[in-house]
Amino acid sequence: MSRRPDHLPECEHALDAGAYLLSALPQDEHERFVSHLGTCDACRREVQHLQVVVDTLPIAAPQLAPPAELEGPHHADRRRRGRAAAGQRP
């Protein structure tokens, strides 16, 4: 459902939802908020509502090709298997 940007949250803790989603809560507050989410529908709704925006933020980063020498773990696996097949030590 759409709502106005200045919509006021139903729970006072809902103010923490943005900081929680942006990973900006210190560890202790993060754990308290996660625990609170288990009991508060309003905060769960708030998190769900804003999560979709936070999920888009990574693509705001300028897109850069990874360096050619950067390999995924599957390359190392393949090399290990190749060495094993050739009877070489890892």
Add this chain to the structure above:
Amino acid sequence: MKRAKNMPMALVDMADEDLMQLVRKGDNPAFAIIYERHSTAAFSLAYRMTQNRNAAEDVVQESFLSLWRSNARYDRARGSVRTWVLGIVHNRAIDALRRSIGHDKRRASDEGLEERFEARERTDVEAGRREEAREVRTALETLPSEQCRVIELAYFGGFTHSEIARMLDTPIGTVKGRMRLGLEKMRHQLAGFQELPS
């Protein structure tokens, strides 16, 4: 989409979500495709956060290694594979930033990397993603500057609300309020925005 060398046609044509079922069983070629599809976005996010090429490479390596070794516990109910992968990268980068001594030290170094390593658009999907990225950047940059600043410092800088409050000499409650309001406004601006398929 450009096909990676030596990759079976059937795998290349599969959706990420289906590939993840194979990755769960330790299927190396399926994982290679997931890596090929998402390593540019992963590296870009890691570099934007760490501002350092070596640190970004470490973050990307650790992220993909962790999801390879953990048998990739991907849950499709929690969003796309891309969102999931980038969430892992974000968490790893935050850990790296918070381990580093003094956030400002990492700001040094790799200026100009963008020009040297800018990703090329190779496919329609990549061109679509570039357009998507432009929309998100516009939504972020057109926020009131104080809202844009706190979101960038938190999400890309890895700073906590109390660190941001000290940096900006602003009460913590105000910082939290700006984060929430900024995200809410972005949500309105991005209404109708749809994540593209891989």
